[in-house]
Amino acid sequence: MQFELTEEHLLIRQAARDFAQTELKPGVIERDEHQKFPAEQVKKLGELGFLGMMVSPQYGGSGMDAISYSIVMEELSKVDASTSVVVSVNNSLVCYGLEKYGTEAQKQKFLVPLAQGEKIGAFCLSEPEAGSDATSQHTTAIDMGDHYLLNGTKNWITNGSTASTYIVMAQTDASKKHRGINALIVEKGMEGFTVGPKENKLGIRGSDTHSLMFTDVKVPKENRIGEDGFGFKFAMATLEGGRIGIASQALGIASGAYELSVQYAKERKAFGKTLADLQAIQFKLADMATEIEAARLLCYRAAWLKDNGLPYAQAASMAKLFASETAMRTTVEAVQIHGGYGFVKEYHVERLMRDAKITQIYEGTSEIQRIVISREVLK
Numbered sequence: 001m002q003f004e005l006t007e008e009h010l011l012i013r014q015a016a017r018d019f020a021q022t023e024l025k026p027g028v029i030e031r032d033e034h035q036k037f038p039a040e041q042v043k044k045l046g047e048l049g050f051l052g053m054m055v056s057p058q059y060g061g062s063g064m065d066a067i068s069y070s071i072v073m074e075e076l077s078k079v080d081a082s083t084s085v086v087v088s089v090n091n092s093l094v095c096y097g098l099e100k101y102g103t104e105a106q107k108q109k110f111l112v113p114l115a116q117g118e119k120i121g122a123f124c125l126s127e128p129e130a131g132s133d134a135t136s137q138h139t140t141a142i143d144m145g146d147h148y149l150l151n152g153t154k155n156w157i158t159n160g161s162t163a164s165t166y167i168v169m170a171q172t173d174a175s176k177k178h179r180g181i182n183a184l185i186v187e188k189g190m191e192g193f194t195v196g197p198k199e200n201k202l203g204i205r206g207s208d209t210h211s212l213m214f215t216d217v218k219v220p221k222e223n224r225i226g227e228d229g230f231g232f233k234f235a236m237a238t239l240e241g242g243r244i245g246i247a248s249q250a251l252g253i254a255s256g257a258y259e260l261s262v263q264y265a266k267e268r269k270a271f272g273k274t275l276a277d278l279q280a281i282q283f284k285l286a287d288m289a290t291e292i293e294a295a296r297l298l299c300y301r302a303a304w305l306k307d308n309g310l311p312y313a314q315a316a317s318m319a320k321l322f323a324s325e326t327a328m329r330t331t332v333e334a335v336q337i338h339g340g341y342g343f344v345k346e347y348h349v350e351r352l353m354r355d356a357k358i359t360q361i362y363e364g365t366s367e368i369q370r371i372v373i374s375r376e377v378l379k
């Protein structure tokens with residue numbers, strides 16, 4: 001067993017930490033308040049290779065492992081989860097799926113620009129009536145011979161208006177239930193494809209969340225990923241890896257709030273002492289530190305299993321469940337440690353608390369993670 005990060009991991013951690021401080025921190029409060037998408041920051045992340053971190057250099061990626069990805073997600077999320085979700089979706093829900101299951105032509109056409117950060121991707125599974133129960137897809141993709149005719153609505157799509165490449169799950173043969181679902185690559189600008197207004201959200205307000213509408217969109221057959229009917233398996237397989245990204249995002253939100261709390265506790269005076277001298281505060285910090293360390297180990301373990309080609313579905317769900325619950329508990333306590341100052345925007349912890357909530361909801365709610373874990377436990 002090896003608990004040390006490699007030289008490469010330490011270097012990438014430092015690079016992500018520096019980026020978060022110099023590029024993400026300035027303006028993070030304003031972007032949150034005005035729901036401004038971090039366009040410049042995402043562009044720079046693309047230039048630095050963070051948007052195709054795990055993609056092979058052959059397809060324009062950085063060829064790093066999943067542990068590096070977890071480290072980067074933690075560091076960026078300590079400061080700005082609205083930006084880190086773009087990194088997560090592009091890397092694990094779009095690039096990973098295309099590299100693993102796409103044809104050579106799809107990789108050349110779609111993966112290369114996504115991995116190089118020239119384009120952004122979106123993953124479109126959720127619908128107004130299909131969230132946790134992703135099998136009940138109402139969006140249809142009728143087989144017309146050389147193309148599919150796509151009709152329906154997708155909900156809550158991250159990168160909804162900024163993406164150029166959309167992987168859309170749709171039902172081709174309802175009689176086959178989830179085995180009749182296909183994953184299709186849809187390009188921005190295709191006739192009949194429209195984007196709804198941006199959602200006004202509680203947290204990750206800078207991220208770009210929209211509904212998408214498809215009316216008789218002609219999607220060429222060569223844009224289908226995998227065999228006919230592979231779409232649901234494709235979605236579940238990519239979400240497994242995605243959960244490592246969101247678990248690491250939750251970890252980052254928690255550790256960001258914790259670090260701010262430690263610093264604040266050392267500075268703030270009450271009753272002639274610093275907060276850090278009070279045992280009630282010390283114990284809160286001790287609990288935060290312990291849970292964060294446990295969450296980090298779960299994230300790294302899931303990433304390690306993935307890197308080593310071992311099954312990691314249960315490990316990824318455990319990491320996401322625990323890290324997201326830790327993020328929620330930790331950020332609530334961070335606001336408490338900051339007192340009234342925690343309740344205002346300048347101190348960052350209220351934003352981290354709002355941002356933490358989404359990690360318990362997207363890419364499978366905490367309840368869905370418990371279903372995945374218990375299914376494995378009871379096998």
Ligand SMILES: Cc1cc2nc3c(=O)[nH]c(=O)nc-3n(C[C@H](O)[C@H](O)[C@H](O)COP(=O)(O)OP(=O)(O)OC[C@H]3O[C@@H](n4cnc5c(N)ncnc54)[C@H](O)[C@@H]3O)c2cc1C
Pocket residue numbers: 089122123124125126130131132133155156157158159201204209358361362363364365366367368
């Ligand atoms: C900001 C944001 C960004 C998102 N980005 C994307 C994206 O890029 N792509 C995409 O496809 N989707 C995205 N989503 C959608 C997200 O994945 C879904 O919201 C999530 O899966 C939950 O689905 P739902 O909202 O329909 O809730 P529901 O499925 O209706 O669940 C409601 C509640 O019931 C619980 N529940 C449901 N079924 C069960 C069960 N069997 N057992 C126990 N409890 C259950 C849930 O845990 C939850 O607490 C995003 C959502 C948000 C808010």
